[in-house]
Amino acid sequence: MYRTAARRLLGAGFTTSRLLRLPKPRPTTTIIPYSYCTSSMESPIGNQSVNPNQSDPTAAREEGHRRDESRKPRAEFQEEQARVLAASLRHVPRLGWTEEAMIAGSREVGVSPSIVGSFSRKEAALVEYFMDECLQLLIDRVDSGLDLQNLIPSERVSKLVRIRLEMQIPYMSKWPQALSIQAHPVNVPTSFKQRAMLVDEIWHTVGDGASDLDWYVKRTVLGGVYSATEIYMLTDDSPAEYRDTWAFLDDRVKDAFDLKKSIQEAKYFAQDIGAGVGKSFQGLMNGVMQTMSTRGGRSSAF
């Protein structure tokens, strides 16, 4: 999961998850233009980060050096692309997620608008860039000390989803267009992957330790909650900055957690009955759960 995120965000050279967690000083109020690529190449890889699940930092240094030497031209091109896309985002509220916005963006950067022709699936490239940027911003917010300790899990989830959705507020007038672009069959694989990464990231931050069937259930449910809230937000004109949307979000998250509790309760209930009726039912349920979780475990190389 993290590998694909890192690869998408930072180019083909980087393949490890720790790069998403490097503490770097970044303003969180605006969408970052070009600096994130260069800063990730220069930032010292030596400092150990807090997260214990990280692999060897020396490998990253070597990878970084190798990348610098052999891939300078390609890195430059991707940086240029990122620069153009970042500049284009500023024109989106006025021009929509369209080629015109990208042309305006490229003019701003000082590059011929012909470069827009070289983006595959042009408008989709812009939307996908935005989604990646938002994910990165969310990760940075979390890393730079978001206070989640005093909250119960359902409130943590609510808070994270809210932070993420608030990033879309400046583009809200054109967001339906972005959603329709993401829904095109050509673009669905990428947009699905991006949303899956987002949902995975949120659960990871909340402190999810499940590795069986629960993993899929949790992510699917949160994906549904996120999409529902996103769409609700499109038509919400409540006075105090989407107050109704946040209320809706809180309710849906609570429902989701209750659902989880009720599935758990159903399992215990079945076990109790099994003790009475005989081991056969429980054996059946266990057998089913086991097969499903091993199948889930095998296919979790996502």
Place this chain on the structure above:
Amino acid sequence: MALRLLSSRRRLGSIVLSYRSPLASLHSHATSFGFQQVKEEEKSKLVSNVFTNVASSYDIMNDVMSAGLHRLWKERLVGKLSPFAGMKHLDVAGGTGDVAFRIFDAVNSVKRRALRKVDEASIEETQIYVCDINPNMLNVGKQRAAERGLSDNRSLVWVEGDAEALSFDDDSMDGYTIAFGIRNVTHIEKALAEAYRVLKRGGRFLCLELSHVDIPVFKELYDLYSFQVIPNLGELIAGDRDSYQYLVESVRRFPPQERFAKMIGDAGFEKVEYENLVGGVVAIHSAIKL
């Protein structure tokens, strides 16, 4: 090349100027004209003769030889280019204007649709320059423009010039296309260097060219078609077997896709890619100047 240095840098169209200087005979290299080896100075003259002869039936022959597919290939080329309103585009070796007309249509229809969103800064006019070394081909192109009612249109500009020594300023073009022309150029590297020179930063280079087929059985069929059918068609329809013999031979002598892509990269371009159409019969190479 001595010949190029001696002629004026700006007006280089006319091959009538090909006189031999003492220097030329000392440094003359051989190059290929189809399967023959000829002196470099002669190649451009021979090519010029070929196109003077075929100019009037060029379009018909294209249709017959490719069974109309060349139209789809050119559509694909223009699609890849993604023209936009206000762009300055150069189509080299585009004599009869096929690619130029398509770009013109694309820009004008897009412009009409997007009029409500046109940025104030981009109300410059689109300029499509069609450059060809052969005046006969350009005349056919101008005639076709007149038939479409575009003879007074300021967007299409017909220029006589040599791909190896373009008369345009540095960093002046948003796009550069060359369709079925680069194999006729004597020094491909020079044409690529010129393309790099005239393109702006972010400008795109697109080359549509007949290329090499590697698929086993199809390759034999294609060779058969090229060497047996096409020269005969040339004789029948255009009355000129030799020119079409030259054509099929020059396709074989042109570098294969990977090598040509490397040459483009060597000229300084970034993100060099190519796409094979019809199994490699035609390839579209694209690159960006950064």
